[in-house]
Amino acid sequence: MLEVSKLSVRYGESEVVHAIDLTAVKNETVAIMGRNGMGKTTLFKALIGILPTGGGSIRVDGVEVAQMESYLRVANGIAYVPQGRMIFPNLSVIENIETGLERAADKTIPDEIFSLFPVLHEMRHRKGGNLSGGQQQQLAIARALVTNPKILLLDEPTEGIQPSIIKDIANVLNEIRKLRDITIIVSEQVLSFTMAVADRIIVIDKGNFIHEDLRENVDTEQISRYLSV
Amino acid sequence: MLLGYSFSDWGSILAMQGFAGLSLFSVLLLMALGLAIIFGQMGVINMAHGEFMTIGAYTIYVTSKLTEQYFPAFMPYYFVVAILAAFIIAFAVGYAVEFLLIRRLYKRPLDTLLATWGLSLIMQQVFRSIFGGREVSPTLPQWLMGSWSPTATIDIPINGLFVMALTIVVTTAVLLSLYKSRWGLKVRATTQNRSMAGAVGINTKKIDRITFAVGCGVAGIAGAAFTTIASTGPTSGSQYIVDTFLVVVFGGAASLLGTIASAFSIAQAQAILTFFMTNAMGKVATLLTIIVILMLRPEGLFTSKIRK
Numbered sequence: 290m291l292e293v294s295k296l297s298v299r300y301g302e303s304e305v306v307h308a309i310d311l312t313a314v315k316n317e318t319v320a321i322m323g324r325n326g327m328g329k330t331t332l333f334k335a336l337i338g339i340l341p342t343g344g345g346s347i348r349v350d351g352v353e354v355a356q357m358e359s360y361l362r363v364a365n366g367i368a369y370v371p372q373g374r375m376i377f378p379n380l381s382v383i384e385n386i387e388t389g390l391e392r393a394a395d396k397t398i399p400d401e402i403f404s405l406f407p408v409l410h411e412m413r414h415r416k417g418g419n420l421s422g423g424q425q426q427q428l429a430i431a432r433a434l435v436t437n438p439k440i441l442l443l444d445e446p447t448e449g450i451q452p453s454i455i456k457d458i459a460n461v462l463n464e465i466r467k468l469r470d471i472t473i474i475v476s477e478q479v480l481s482f483t484m485a486v487a488d489r490i491i492v493i494d495k496g497n498f499i500h501e502d503l504r505e506n507v508d509t510e511q512i513s514r515y516l517s518v
Numbered sequence: 519m520l521l522g523y524s525f526s527d528w529g530s531i532l533a534m535q536g537f538a539g540l541s542l543f544s545v546l547l548l549m550a551l552g553l554a555i556i557f558g559q560m561g562v563i564n565m566a567h568g569e570f571m572t573i574g575a576y577t578i579y580v581t582s583k584l585t586e587q588y589f590p591a592f593m594p595y596y597f598v599v600a601i602l603a604a605f606i607i608a609f610a611v612g613y614a615v616e617f618l619l620i621r622r623l624y625k626r627p628l629d630t631l632l633a634t635w636g637l638s639l640i641m642q643q644v645f646r647s648i649f650g651g652r653e654v655s656p657t658l659p660q661w662l663m664g665s666w667s668p669t670a671t672i673d674i675p676i677n678g679l680f681v682m683a684l685t686i687v688v689t690t691a692v693l694l695s696l697y698k699s700r701w702g703l704k705v706r707a708t709t710q711n712r713s714m715a716g717a718v719g720i721n722t723k724k725i726d727r728i729t730f731a732v733g734c735g736v737a738g739i740a741g742a743a744f745t746t747i748a749s750t751g752p753t754s755g756s757q758y759i760v761d762t763f764l765v766v767v768f769g770g771a772a773s774l775l776g777t778i779a780s781a782f783s784i785a786q787a788q789a790i791l792t793f794f795m796t797n798a799m800g801k802v803a804t805l806l807t808i809i810v811i812l813m814l815r816p817e818g819l820f821t822s823k824i825r826k
Contacts (some may be wrong), residue, residue, distance in 0.1 A: 380703070388703060391721075392719060433718070
């Protein structure tokens with residue numbers, strides 16, 4: 290489904306992500322864990338095309354997207370939930386979700402979205418900027434889901450969100466997997482969240498993948514050691 | 519008492535100057551709408567905006583001359599077609615300018631300022647070369663002439679009424695398309711976060727190009743309105759550009775309702791004050807008031823309230 294090979298990303302002359310390989314199949318959730326500044330967000334921005342690719346290839350269902358602009362990658366099945374949510378603060382909740390319907394023949398929001406996120410239905414006429422952090426996170430996920438993605442990228446979805454809502458978000462992600470055949474790539478620092486959603490855990494350090502394990506085999510202490518400063 | 523005017527004189531003065539203010543308001547608003555889309559929504563400072571108005575005005579002039587020469591029977595109706603042509607031509611030129619110039623400068627606001635100012639000088643010279651330095655006027659259809667006198671002392675020019683009606687139509691169209699259409703949604707999303715709009719599937723470059731072109735097209739319509747109240751010269755548009763920026767900044771850069779309110783207050787203040795003072799003093803008084811208000815409210819009249 291998603292095949293990334295030898296992907297590197299640069300800011301000017303300095304390479305931040307070094308020739309990374311990553312493959313994920315249908316219905317699989319992969320978590321990429323690492324401390325701050327290790328290249329998680331950079332990797333995600335390169336996958337969606339906000340940062341240019343420095344080299345290597347990104348294939349979605351066999352289609353090479355590494356040289357495409359963001360909107361074409363979305364058309365080819367990548368959806369992106371950025372770190373810090375980045376919802377459109379001046380648009381209403383409904384309008385925020387509708388921005389993701391660019392390729393859909395029917396421009397109304399599917400009912401499925403509101404049954405996944407009932408709170409968004411309650412808040413549908415509010416401006417996105419007036420929602421709480423957790424609600425904004427759900428809005429950002431909803432906005433990504435309506436693009437009908439094959440691959441959903443979530444960059445630190447639990448950052449700055451209270452623990453009870455973190456559990457909700459984990460449940461929603463698992464629900465989404467049941468509803469759709471979707472590949473989820475999520476970057477995280479919270480191990481408990483990762484253990485609740487991921488099939489496979491990869492540790493990134495200084496722009497390299499240094500460790501990989503299936504969830505069943507994960508030694509949580511070892512991962513925690515990678516994550517501690 | 520009453521500066522030597524009687525009460526009914528006062529009524530007539532206020533009505534007529536108020537209406538003169540409304541005509542000025544109409545042209546200012548049409549200009550400002552285009553600029554509010556381009557500057558308010560996209561953040562591009564387009565110093566050549568006035569020249570797009572001039573394009574619209576010259577389009578009316580050329581259409582009027584062509585109609586007069588080849589289809590004289592069509593004279594009473596040409597104006598409506600000409601307004602459409604003014605929009606289309608200004609839109610097309612705007613589209614080309616965005617493609618060739620503006621899109622390379624989105625991240626460099628100061629350079630955009632200089633480049634568009636240069637562009638405005640070039641366009642003025644082009645107008646001068648094609649149409650000559652002398653001001654020209656289209657032959658207006660008969661039904662736009664004359665005036666309407668509800669009382670003996672009040673004279674309301676028909677062309678002013680027409681310009682107002684045109685302004686209402688265009689403003690409604692712009693508001694509806696920005697706030698009710700899919701295009702408007704994409705414009706607003708792109709404005710708020712360009713890279714994120716791309717990441718939810720919006721072709722932001724295309725949106726930028728069309729938005730800029732629509733802003734220019736609306737300026738073209740402003741030019742069409744302008745021909746009914748004044749004659750057109752190569753620098754007609756540049757005389758409006760300062761006032762127009764004033765309207766947009768005073769109204770609050772991102773708010774179209776603010777633009778309407780501020781165009782109204784600025785135009786009315788100028789029209790009514792210039793009756794009692796000289797033209798220059800009226801302008802000075804308006805400007806001073808605006809400066810004071812902007813010092814107290816730097817974000818402009820209207821702002822949208824969200825948590826930061």
